[in-house]
Amino acid sequence: MKSLKELYRIGPGPSSSHTLGPQRAAKLFQEAYPQAVSYLAELYGSLSFTGKGHLTDAIIIKTFLPKSCEVCFMQETAPEHANTMILKALNETGAVIGEWTVYSVGGGAIKVKGSADLEPEEIYPHHSFAEIMAYCKQRNIRLAQYTDEFEALDDFMNEILDQMLSTVATGCITTGVLPGRLQLERVASGLYSKAKQAADPSRKQKLLIMAYAYGASEQNAGGGTTVxxxxxxxxxxxxxxxxxYYRDLKIDRKKIIDGLKIAGIIGNLIKTNATISxxxxxxxxxxxxxxxMAAALVASLHDMDDDKIEYAAEIGIEHFLGLTCDPVGGYVMIPCIERNSVAALRAIDAAFMAEELGSLKDHRVSFDMVVNTMNYTGRKIAIELKETSLGGLATVVPLADSAPKKHCD
Known part of the structure; x- marks a missing residue:
């Protein structure tokens, strides 16, 4: 597996595969062909269908400045990968002097067809949770110590934690309407006000978590900086x-950092053995x-053993199996923002269930089993329901007339 620094990335929203990935690809391509007079970017598949709402064209054009880049939304099926872009460097006559086919594979990571030079190195020798647990038992270490065996992450994780906290805090005090044709009102600040006024502890907890999830998600949807x-x-x-857990329950920062490492292991395994796209x-x-990831972190904060941490992560993902990606208008807003809030609440429930059920029985379904099942299920989901906005909620929720997109012959 690759470094957790390849999993946690700080950058502009609203979509890691549609903004961070293309941004990185454009930057590297420009460095490879600095002599170009201008550039052309052809977007295919999901990058084409939802690129306008995901601000893909905007981030590509901005990255190539001060030189110009024409962005074209192609109608053909994505060649080889659902998130494909073809970047072309042009000379003064418009002739192509360089070309890359790039795949934005999720989480801001990219692959360039025919080039292994841009592939980050493998840091971790293990590729399943079972292998990691066997290693930890052999070394007599806990899951939180596993990453320390292979890379130094504390400074990096502190930076990630600071950005997460900052994104949430900014989102919870920001009001107004999110950009785009949905004209969606920000509600995080309203939820936070409700939480501060709530007398019932259970209601207060849920409102706070909802406010924080909406705050971070609204910042992301608005193109703000997040993780x-x-x-x-x-x-x-x-x-x-x-x-x-950090601001309201005052959990120790070191413990949060360890939880972030554990969450990273979970995310890395999913990215390695299935997909996060x-x-x-x-x-x-x-x-x-x-x-x-969040369920595993919560379980670790409650001092559960590694078996229950695995159980929490397994519960966390198992009950989202088959969930479609059908963003209305191509924006990372409906149903995306609300789903973040639902998942944050469910993560805490998953950890609670793992603790209580784990004391009564062994769990028959392993985390590795669920990851493999998710990968299989993802392949079976129709293309219309995989970030193309061609089906599901994207086709039934009313929306104003589509903004024109640039198509290339």
Whole structure:
């Protein structure tokens, strides 16, 4: 498996595969062909169908500045990968002097066809939870110590934690309407006000977590800076849970950092053995993965043993199996923002269930089994329901006339 620094990334919303990935690809391509007079970006598949709402064209054009880049939304089926872009470097006559086919594989990661040079190195020798647990038992270490065996992450995780907390805090005091044709009102600040006034502890807890999830997700939807966890579309789940435990329950920062490492292991395994891309696996790959990560973190904060941490992660993702990705208008807003809140609440429930059920029985379904099942299920989900906005809620929720997109011959 690759470094957790490849999983947690700080960057602009609203979509890691549609903004972070293309941004990185454009930057690297520009560095490879600095002599180009201008550039052309052809978007295919999900990048084409939802690229306008996901601000893909905007981030590509901005990255290539001061030189110009024409962005074209192609109508053909994505060649080889659901998130495909073809970047072309042009000379003064418009002739192509360089070309890359790039796949945005989720979480901001990219692959360039025919090039292994951009592939990050493998840091971890293990590729399943069972292998990791066997290693931990052999070394007599806990899951929280596993990452320390292979890479130094404390400084990096502190930066990630600070950004998560900052994103939530900013989102909870920001009001107004999110950009785009949905004209969606921000509600995080209203939820936070309700939470502060709530007398019932249970209601207060739920309102706080909802406010934090909405705050981070609204910041992401508005193009603000947030953290892939494991993606930007699901970037409200883990920060919401972390903010609640850190700010409201006053859990020790070191313990939160250890929890982030454990959550990272869970996300990394899903990314390695299945996918965290909504365009490939549906929203189960994003929200389901985020819920599993957050559930594992919560379990660790409650000092559960590693078996129960695994159980919590398994519950967290199992009950999102089959979840479709059908963003209305191509925006990371409906149903995405609300789903982040649902998953944050469910993560805490998953950890609670793991603790109570785990003391009564062994769990028959392992985390590895569910990841493999999610991968299989994702392949079976129709293309219309995998971040194309061609089916599901995207086709039944009323929306104003579509904004024109640039098509290339």
């Amino acid at each position: 892939t966890a494991p993606t930007l579309g699901a970037s409200g789940v883990l920060p919401a849970v972390i903010t609640y 909504g365009a490939q696996g549906g929203c189960q790959a994003e929200i389901g993965a985020a819920c599993a």
